[in-house]
Amino acid sequence: xxxxxxxxxxxxxxxNTIHCSNANGNPIPIKQKTFPNNxxxxxxxxxxxxxxxxxxxxxxxxxxxxxxxxxxWHLANFLSQSPKLNSFNPKVFRLNPxxxxxxxxxxxxxxKTDKVDSSIITDFLRIGKGLPNPHTPNDPFLPLKRLTRFRxxxxxNLIREINTLLHTLFIQFSALTQNKTxxxxxxxxxxxxxxxxxxxxxxxxxxxxxxxxxxxKKGKNRFKDPKTVALxxxxxxxxxxxxxxxxxxxxxxxxxxxxxxxxxxxxALKEVDKAIKDELKAFPNxxxxxxxxxxxxxxxxxxxxxxxxxxxxxxxxxxxxxxxWGRYQSGDFEREEKRLIKGANKYLxxxxxxxxxxxxxxxPVFGEYYWKKYRxxxxxxxxxxxxxxxxxxxxxxxxLLSKGAIYQPIIVQNHxx
Numbered sequence: 001x002x003x004x005x006x007x008x009x010x011x012x013x014x015x016n017t018i019h020c021s022n023a024n025g026n027p028i029p030i031k032q033k034t035f036p037n038n039x040x041x042x043x044x045x046x047x048x049x050x051x052x053x054x055x056x057x058x059x060x061x062x063x064x065x066x067x068x069x070x071x072x073w074h075l076a077n078f079l080s081q082s083p084k085l086n087s088f089n090p091k092v093f094r095l096n097p098x099x100x101x102x103x104x105x106x107x108x109x110x111x112k113t114d115k116v117d118s119s120i121i122t123d124f125l126r127i128g129k130g131l132p133n134p135h136t137p138n139d140p141f142l143p144l145k146r147l148t149r150f151r152x153x154x155x156x157n158l159i160r161e162i163n164t165l166l167h168t169l170f171i172q173f174s175a176l177t178q179n180k181t182x183x184x185x186x187x188x189x190x191x192x193x194x195x196x197x198x199x200x201x202x203x204x205x206x207x208x209x210x211x212x213x214x215x216x217k218k219g220k221n222r223f224k225d226p227k228t229v230a231l232x233x234x235x236x237x238x239x240x241x242x243x244x245x246x247x248x249x250x251x252x253x254x255x256x257x258x259x260x261x262x263x264x265x266x267x268a269l270k271e272v273d274k275a276i277k278d279e280l281k282a283f284p285n286x287x288x289x290x291x292x293x294x295x296x297x298x299x300x301x302x303x304x305x306x307x308x309x310x311x312x313x314x315x316x317x318x319x320x321x322x323x324x325w326g327r328y329q330s331g332d333f334e335r336e337e338k339r340l341i342k343g344a345n346k347y348l349x350x351x352x353x354x355x356x357x358x359x360x361x362x363x364p365v366f367g368e369y370y371w372k373k374y375r376x377x378x379x380x381x382x383x384x385x386x387x388x389x390x391x392x393x394x395x396x397x398x399x400l401l402s403k404g405a406i407y408q409p410i411i412v413q414n415h416x417x
Contacts, residue, residue: 002059003057004022004023004061005053005062005088006021007049007061007125008121009066009118013037016041017035019033019118019121020049021126028052028056032048033118037075046078049061049085050088062091064095066121067094073094076092079092091134094132095124096132099130100120103124141283143279144282147272149347150272151272151273151276161262162185165255165262168255172199174241176236176237180232181232181233189219192214193215194259195255198248199243199248201237203237211234212226280295286400286405287301304351308402311398317394321348321349322349323387323390352393352394353386353387355390356386364410365409365410366392369392373385
């Protein structure tokens with residue numbers, strides 16, 4: 001008969017506070033409850049748990065830690081592979097903070113302290129509903145996961161820098177943000193133009209031949225009609241608001257710094273993409289046989305899913321990514337507009353949504369499905385259709401990863417012919 005020791009640990013960057021109880025919820029008295037979050041503190045917790053389990057004849061230990069960034073990661077690794085605790089078959093769970101917070105509120109507990117939080121974790125473990133998969137020490141997917149998550153961090157920073165560029169550029173050169181002088185405001189030629197010309201007046205005063213030569217040089221002769229681009233740039237300069245010279249100088253300095261950041265982030269993304277591609281070689285897969293899924297998107301999905309054998313169905317992956325709608329029904333009423341569940345893996349959701357957007361533009365089957373869902377509603381059309389396409393994609397991904405199958409495109413018949 002199993003006699004289980006439940007251990008809740010509230011983790012912070014400096015300290016770990018623990019609470020122990022038996023299966024009935026009765027607390028186990030311990031002299032020291034707070035330990036430093038370092039190797040020495042982990043060893044002290046290890047010794048304490050060994051002493052309690054031995055003294056009270058427990059034969060199983062279940063440990064829960066709130067997954068707070070990576071503050072809990074070292075301790076989870078240490079305890080889950082502790083030789084000293086091995087005879088007690090320890091299982092360590094890194095718990096979702098949102099789930100724990102909801103559980104705490106359901107108990108009517110309005111207090112939030114380290115001591116209270118650790119006891120709430122033990123209660124959550126005892127009930128046993130909604131527990132994630134046990135923590136896997138030395139996770140082989142972790143190096144890839146670190147890279148793909150860092151890539152998303154770079155992407156978010158790049159988006160913020162581009163938004164700042166647009167706001168600042170509107171002050172300096174308002175019409176350039178409104179027309180389509182360049183295909184992308186962050187293209188090489190566009191950024192070079194913003195750096196080169198400090199004000200709209202400077203562009204207006206320069207001969208068209210000089211502007212055209214500049215466009216040709218910075219565009220490396222890729223523009224079919226550089227003169228038209230030069231004329232469009234001059235037109236944007238004439239239509240822009242004017243600002244005082246001292247403000248123009250200050251604003252231009254800010255623009256050059258933002259551009260420097262954008263170039264640095266783009267360069268970093270290229271290097272990270274290469275590192276991801278190299279790391280992905282350790283995980284043979286067939287996801288890249290799907291049109292629109294390259295190495296980066298495949299890596300982001302695989303890193304977050306991990307071992308596909310942990311999932312009994314594609315529904316488990318969809319729930320992990322939050323691609324599930326909450327249902328609100330009472331009596332004869334059921335809400336038509338539904339929201340995605342919260343508390344999901346935001347990284348997996350991001351890579352699945354990005355993959356769905358790419359696949360629907362490259363595969364006719366997913367493209368047709370996307371547009372079908374797009375036309376079904378009048379609100380949130382793109383967002384809804386993309387999420388539903390991502391949910392459809394999850395079913396395919398589960399099949400490909402679990403069976404090692406290669407994607408076989410289906411030819412969509414043209415019904416108009």
